Amino acid sequence: MAAERYNAPDRERHWQQVWRVQETFETRRDPAKPKYYVLEMFPYPSGRVHMGHVRNYTMGDVVARYKRARGFNVLHPMGWDAFGLPAENASMERGVSPKGWTYENIAAMRAQLQGLGLSLDWSRELATCDESYYKQQQKLFLDFYAKGLVYRKKSKVNWDPVDNTVLANEQVIDGRGWRSGALVEQRELEQWFFRITDYAEDLLAGLDTLDRWPDKVRLMQRNWIGKSEGARLRFKLSGEPLPGGKGELEVYTTRPDTIFGASFLAISPGHPLALVLAKKNPALKDFLAECARMGTSQEEIDKAEKKGFDTGVKAAHPFRTGAKLPVYVANFVLMEYGAGAVFGCPAHDQRDLDFANKYKLKVRPVVIPQDKDATNFKIANESYTGDGRIANSMFLDGMSVDAAKEEIIQRLEKKKIGKRETNYRLRDWGVSRQRYWGAPIPMIRCPECGVVPVPEADLPVTLPDDVTFDAPGNPLDRHPAWKHVKCPSCQGAAQRETDTCDTFVDSSWYFARFCSPHEDDRPVDPEACDYWLPVDQYIGGVEHAILHLLYSRFFTRAMRDCGHLNLAEPFAGLFTQGMVIHETYKDAGGKWLSPDDIRFADNGGEGERCVTTIDGAPVEIGAPEKMSKSKKNVVDPAVFQAHYGADTARWFVLSDSPPERDLLWSDDGAQGAWRFIQRVWRIVEDAAEKGAQPDAKKPPEFSADAMELRRAAHRALDKVAKSIEGLGFNRAIAASYEFANAFAPALQKSNDDSMKFAIREAAEIFSHIVNPFMPHLGEECWLRLGHNTLLANAPWPDADPALLVDDTVTIAVQVNGKRRDELVIARGASREDTEAAALKLDSVIRAIEGRPVKKVIVVPQRIVNVVA
RNA sequence: GCGGACGUGGCGAAACAGGUAGACGCAAGGGACUUAAAAUCCCUCGGUCGUAAGGCUGUGCGGGUUCGACCCCCGCCGUCCGCACCA
Numbered sequence: 001m002a003a004e005r006y007n008a009p010d011r012e013r014h015w016q017q018v019w020r021v022q023e024t025f026e027t028r029r030d031p032a033k034p035k036y037y038v039l040e041m042f043p044y045p046s047g048r049v050h051m052g053h054v055r056n057y058t059m060g061d062v063v064a065r066y067k068r069a070r071g072f073n074v075l076h077p078m079g080w081d082a083f084g085l086p087a088e089n090a091s092m093e094r095g096v097s098p099k100g101w102t103y104e105n106i107a108a109m110r111a112q113l114q115g116l117g118l119s120l121d122w123s124r125e126l127a128t129c130d131e132s133y134y135k136q137q138q139k140l141f142l143d144f145y146a147k148g149l150v151y152r153k154k155s156k157v158n159w160d161p162v163d164n165t166v167l168a169n170e171q172v173i174d175g176r177g178w179r180s181g182a183l184v185e186q187r188e189l190e191q192w193f194f195r196i197t198d199y200a201e202d203l204l205a206g207l208d209t210l211d212r213w214p215d216k217v218r219l220m221q222r223n224w225i226g227k228s229e230g231a232r233l234r235f236k237l238s239g240e241p242l243p244g245g246k247g248e249l250e251v252y253t254t255r256p257d258t259i260f261g262a263s264f265l266a267i268s269p270g271h272p273l274a275l276v277l278a279k280k281n282p283a284l285k286d287f288l289a290e291c292a293r294m295g296t297s298q299e300e301i302d303k304a305e306k307k308g309f310d311t312g313v314k315a316a317h318p319f320r321t322g323a324k325l326p327v328y329v330a331n332f333v334l335m336e337y338g339a340g341a342v343f344g345c346p347a348h349d350q351r352d353l354d355f356a357n358k359y360k361l362k363v364r365p366v367v368i369p370q371d372k373d374a375t376n377f378k379i380a381n382e383s384y385t386g387d388g389r390i391a392n393s394m395f396l397d398g399m400s401v402d403a404a405k406e407e408i409i410q411r412l413e414k415k416k417i418g419k420r421e422t423n424y425r426l427r428d429w430g431v432s433r434q435r436y437w438g439a440p441i442p443m444i445r446c447p448e449c450g451v452v453p454v455p456e457a458d459l460p461v462t463l464p465d466d467v468t469f470d471a472p473g474n475p476l477d478r479h480p481a482w483k484h485v486k487c488p489s490c491q492g493a494a495q496r497e498t499d500t501c502d503t504f505v506d507s508s509w510y511f512a513r514f515c516s517p518h519e520d521d522r523p524v525d526p527e528a529c530d531y532w533l534p535v536d537q538y539i540g541g542v543e544h545a546i547l548h549l550l551y552s553r554f555f556t557r558a559m560r561d562c563g564h565l566n567l568a569e570p571f572a573g574l575f576t577q578g579m580v581i582h583e584t585y586k587d588a589g590g591k592w593l594s595p596d597d598i599r600f601a602d603n604g605g606e607g608e609r610c611v612t613t614i615d616g617a618p619v620e621i622g623a624p625e626k627m628s629k630s631k632k633n634v635v636d637p638a639v640f641q642a643h644y645g646a647d648t649a650r651w652f653v654l655s656d657s658p659p660e661r662d663l664l665w666s667d668d669g670a671q672g673a674w675r676f677i678q679r680v681w682r683i684v685e686d687a688a689e690k691g692a693q694p695d696a697k698k699p700p701e702f703s704a705d706a707m708e709l710r711r712a713a714h715r716a717l718d719k720v721a722k723s724i725e726g727l728g729f730n731r732a733i734a735a736s737y738e739f740a741n742a743f744a745p746a747l748q749k750s751n752d753d754s755m756k757f758a759i760r761e762a763a764e765i766f767s768h769i770v771n772p773f774m775p776h777l778g779e780e781c782w783l784r785l786g787h788n789t790l791l792a793n794a795p796w797p798d799a800d801p802a803l804l805v806d807d808t809v810t811i812a813v814q815v816n817g818k819r820r821d822e823l824v825i826a827r828g829a830s831r832e833d834t835e836a837a838a839l840k841l842d843s844v845i846r847a848i849e850g851r852p853v854k855k856v857i858v859v860p861q862r863i864v865n866v867v868a
Numbered sequence: 869g870c871g872g873a874c875g876u877g878g879c880g881a882a883a884c885a886g887g888u889a890g891a892c893g894c895a896a897g898g899g900a901c902u903u904a905a906a907a908u909c910c911c912u913c914g915g916u917c918g919u920a921a922g923g924c925u926g927u928g929c930g931g932g933u934u935c936g937a938c939c940c941c942c943g944c945c946g947u948c949c950g951c952a953c954c955a
Binding site: 664679 | 871880882887891894909936949953
């Protein structure tokens with residue numbers, strides 16, 4: 001019988017239908033089974049699935065299907081991160097409603113994702129723009145407010161002049177808006193904030209428990225939280241410019257041990273003292289204005305010179321009687337950190353040294369490196385920040401840096417002029433956005449009562465549909481009716497908060513909502529969360545290493561403290577996958593070309609050259625880059641899938657590269673995946689004919705060929721299982737190929753009963769190992785092998801340990817560390833036998849050249865090394 | 869500047885409790901089957917010397933430890949990523 005080609009698109013539709021009808025992947029709580037929660041970062045509903053999605057969701061699906069087959073009760077849900085600016089932009093460009101646009105996109109993407117055959121529980125689907133979702137988010141907001149975790153303050157904010165909204169610190173990259181790329185401006189605005197800083201220490205400490213997170217991500221969060229331990233101390237000020245000629249100044253330092261090296265104080269241009277002094281000093285005022293003009297971009301900071309302005313004020317050194325330090329306003333001191341003021345110790349801080357050299361200030365070394373002497377240790381242009389002994393510091397002399405820190409802090413505290421203080425870089429999270437398409441913040445501003453929360457019974461605060469985008473700014477703010485409400489407290493006329501939530505709020509708790517997505521009167525069902533959480537394996541892009549992943553960790557703690565959850569860490573395992581990249585093409589004029597616009601032409605015998613399909617003009621092949629519309633190097637999964645099927649795409653995106661690295665998409669590589677699918681199908685069809693029946697009994701003995709096939713099958717089974725457990729999808733795929741290469745020739749061998757059994761067993765194992773990657777093909781093979789159940793529901797077979805080892809092993813034989821031969825030897829062979837056999841080999845004797853054998857190293861099962 | 873990761877064939881990569889480097893895939897070359905093509909199957913494929921057997925060499929570069937190093941240590945070079953005046 002001539003084997004028919006496997007028609008992937010057709011069969012895939014069939015199996016997807018079967019799974020849907022049978023509700024194969026709908027999950028219920030079942031305390032009898034161990035649970036496993038697999039989650040991929042949910043997508044923004046742009047309207048089209050791209051290859052990056054395919055790779056991300058396939059990884060999760062492989063894990064989900066594998067764990068399912070291993071007997072876990074697997075939760076694998078999908079939803080939509082559906083609020084955000086693109087919907088408003090679409091509205092402005094095309095006059096559609098943000099809501100309509102979003103839900104249409106969701107429908108389109110849902111259909112595409114379903115076409116990928118993902119083992120998702122669609123009954124749990126949610127979109128953050130669903131009223132039922134943001135209603136509960138508003139409830140959380142009110143809970144947080146009641147708990148003191150939400151507050152309002154006027155503050156300098158990052159203002160994106162293109163998107164017309166505020167950005168969180170985390171959303172400003174190199175001084176530019178993360179979406180618009182516009183230079184961010186500073187503005188004073190009243191904003192809502194989450195007290196993420198209350199959890200700074202806990203968020204930091206929690207990182208140590210996340211042993212299944214990439215070190216890189218933990219490190220990035222650690223740096224972001226930016227804990228520093230030191231002291232805050234007060235200097236007495238004097239000098240004529242001061243009002244009344246007297247005052248005090250607080251500074252923060254992480255190096256209190258270097259207090260005796262202090263030669264000046266520096267305050268930020270935004271410091272209250274600077275502002276006061278500037279009132280009477282026009283030159284200082286000019287200097288402050290100059291500092292304000294200085295940009296915050298990376299370039300400007302890099303180039304910015306350390307500049308200062310001597311205020312004429314003097315500060316008394318707290319320990320060196322009579323010593324007076326000048327007080328400068330300096331452009332490198334940040335108002336937002338610590339006290340907005342520092343003491344400058346030039347010898348042990350590079351910035352202070354640069355500053356001191358410029359303004360001819362004293363440099364007093366007070367920490368002496370171990371190998372140097374206090375008398376000859378000089379600082380020129382490089383500060384010394386290492387460890388050493390303290391010198392020139394009265395009572396601290398001779399101490400180590402750490403001991404000196406302790407001593408000085410105790411003295412400061414005793415003198416009541418300072419105290420130990422820990423600071424964090426982490427700032428509170430500003431969540432107000434002046435946008436329409438987001439979850440309304442459930443607050444009301446009353447002229448009489450001030451800020452009043454919307455009563456729970458009045459939730460949700462629903463977004464009005466009748467808004468216009470014909471003017472800049474927030475449509476909610478100029479909506480004629482929506483914002484005018486009665487004050488819940490005094491019944492007087494009041495106004496709604498017209499700002500909406502940062503969309504990162506929406507994504508900070510969706511993983512918990514998935515545990516009970518249809519709860520109507522509370523955000524989550526704590527019992528359901530107790531069962532399902534934490535997420536066992538979370539998968540997504542590393543670009544969320546700080547933002548989303550830190551916010552979610554904060555939210556989980558805040559929800560815990562409001563009684564909704566019982567855990568601190570939402571994601572027990574995290575995996576950050578690489579991107580899908582593709583070569584780029586440009587014509588002679590530097591214009592980007594799509595892969596469809598190029599072809600390879602013969603180059604007069606000298607290999608091939610790349611030319612355009614239009615006029616044959618030469619094409620320049622550029623570096624592979626992330627697929628993007630602007631570079632025209634996109635491969636559309638929908639188009640690919642219609643031709644080759646989802647399984648081919650799924651297989652290929654996981655095949656060539658390790659999942660944490662970028663995958664280079666190539667049409668040739670994808671063809672290879674397609675060839676493999678056909679090959680699997682041919683092998684299984686052949687095996688179905690040549691192999692034993694489904695209910696065949698295991699024969700008492702196996703032929704040598706049968707044993708060889710069984711070993712190959714069980715080894716592959718073991719290797720694929722271990723690889724998936726370690727998220728080594730590329731290794732699992734390599735093992736599958738390796739097995740196919742062993743299986744195919746075995747089918748041509750003589751066929752006794754034991755071989756028939758082995759062939760069936762191998763075909764079933766083959767179906768199992770490819771199934772997590774190519775689930776439609778898996779089902780098709782399973783059916784062809786005579787099963788009338790779903791492979792999706794079949795347990796993963798255990799590899800037989802006896803079949804994972806051979807009777808004989810091949811070991812390398814080295815002479816003086818150089819491989820000279822190999823030796824096939826019985827598996828249990830003794831050290832002595834192994835050594836004797838090795839020394840008898842001709843190649844070994846030749847290599848020894850008659851020299852006496854000094855030593856023979858034998859590592860059983862591994863290697864023999866003869867030292868001569 | 870600070871911190872981190874990574875350098876292996878033409879390409880993507882395997883192998884890392886220190887134990888036969890290059891599994892597997894792509895590309896390339898040769899062959900079989902075809903009237904022909906597609907599809908499929910078989911063979912070769914780090915470099916170099918050799919007809920061959922086999923030898924030498926080889927995991928960014930230079931040292932070191934070891935019977936033995938892609939792996940550990942020291943010093944360089946390069947690429948990528950994150951943070952960035954945080955006192």
